[in-house]
Structure formats: structure tokens, C-alpha cells
Amino acid sequence: MSRIGKQPVVVPADVKIDIKGQKITVSGKNGILERQILPELEITMKDQEIIVENRDNSKRTNAFRGMTRSLIDNMVTGVNEGFKKILIVEGVGYKVNMSGKTLTLNIGYSNPVEFPVPEGVQINVDGTNKIVVESIDKELLGLTSAKIRGLRKPEPYKGKGIRYENEHIIRKVGKAGAK
Template structure:
């Protein structure tokens, strides 16, 4: 059996988990998240702990038990603490600002780039060269951060562009005569 799938998910106080035939829904202070249930995994809720067991002895069921366990754990953490990704703008004159429900980026193009804030995701700019993407759904937070980074990814010669806060860019050496 999967090592990750063996560990139960503990449900903290104030979080409501409902296991139905077709989906698992988690409700907490950060919002409500739901996930479609897989037929290869049996889910049991006992004394505030969720356990995930493969329905049969196949490799797919074993793998899905660990996957389902981690997805539900991410939902529980998301509705209690939430997730965030930090991005940094590197370049002369590069800046970001939140205006209403849009993120306005001035990143060296001839026009400003506006990115809509989707439902359940929040943008913050603690400094003009920093962007913080927050939300309860880990996948959507990571996807939104990746879409912002894709507007102007860091280039390899000077390192200018939008990068994750913990990302290291390997700078290439320039051409020699």
C-alpha cells in the first residue's frame, strides 16, 4: 500500500468534511472546496480522521489512495490556513499594482498588462516589485502564479522578468570576442 495513503488526514476543529457517493466536500473558514471521488479508493471518516484505502489490490488503486489522501489534505489545509505563492519582478521600471479585481503589470512592454482576479484567488502587492497570490485551492493558486510568471519569464542573460521569490536563475555568460 502507498506510504502516503496509509497516513490518516486529521480534521481540525471548525472544519466540516462530508463524504458522499460521488464527491468529498470540505468546508471551513477559508471557504468550501470539493473533489470528485474515485471509485478505486474507499474513504472512511472516524473520530475526526479520514482514512483512505485502496478498493482492490491493483497498482492504480494503490496509487490513487495516496493521491486522494494528499488532495483531501490540501483541501483541509486550504480552508484552514490557505496557500500563497510569492513572485518578484526584476527589471528597471518593472512594477505591479492591484486595482479593484485586476492586477496591473508594467513590465517593459509598450502597454500595461491587466490580469483578472478569478473567484477564490486574491492578489496583493506589498511592494511595487512583489506579488503575492493567495487562495484556498492549492492547484488554482499555483496555476495563477504560473500564468503571471508566463507573461514575462526571466531571461537568461540579465535575469529580467517575473520569477518566483525562491527561484534561482542561472545567468549565462555573454559572447566573447
């Protein structure tokens, strides 16, 4: 049995849950999120708690139970508090600018890279080397942050590139260190 799936999702007082069949809608002070749930799972609301239960006892359904419970918990947290990731741009001459709904990155290529910001994501630039990505949807936030990081991944010799704030890059010794 899924240990995560057995735990109920506690819903804060200012978050509204609407369950219609296999569709769950979560609304709060930051916005509204919707998700379709697999037909093998059943969602019930009891005393400000959401409970996810299996309709059969297959291993696949049990795995999806834990995942669905985590997704619903992320939806509740997102509409109540929101999520944030910070990216650091390191390198000589590397700069980041935000203009409208476009993030412009000068990251060592011959031309600047234009990154269109998807709907539902807010990006702020602190200084010239710090990108703050915020969203109520944790899945969309992670995907957007990974795409930005993928434009220039950090390299192991000088550490240049785009990395997450708490990410540790293992440095390698160059040619001079081989002697």
C-alpha cells in the same frame, strides 16, 4: 502499496467534513472546498481522521490513492490556514498595479498586460515589484501563479522577469565573458 495513501489525514477540530458517496466537502473558517473522488477509492472518517482505501489492488488505483490523500490533505489545510505564493518582478521600469479584479503589469512590452484575477484567488501588490497571491485552493493558487510568471519568465542573462520568491535563476555569462 502507496506509503502516502496509507497515512490518515488528521482533521483539526474547527474543520467540518461531509462525505456523501464519492463527493467530499471540507468547510472551515476560510471557506468551503468540494471534490469528486474516483469510484475505485473509498473514503471513511474515524476519530477526526480521514482514511483513503482501495476497492481493488491495481497499480493505477494505488497511485490514485496517494494522490487523493494528498488532495484531501491540501483541502483541509486550505480551509484552515490557506496558501500563499510570492512573486517578484525584476527589471528596469517593470511595475505592477492592482485595480479592482485586474492585475496590470508593465513588464517591458509596448502595452501593459491586463491579468484578470480568477474567482477564489486574492492578489495583493506590495510596492511596485512584489505580488502576493493567496487562496484556499492549492491547485488554483499554483495555476494562477504559473500563469502570472509565464507572462514574462526570468531570463538568464540579466535576471529580468517574474520569478517566485525562493526561486534561484542560474545566470549565464554574456558575450564579454567569452574572451
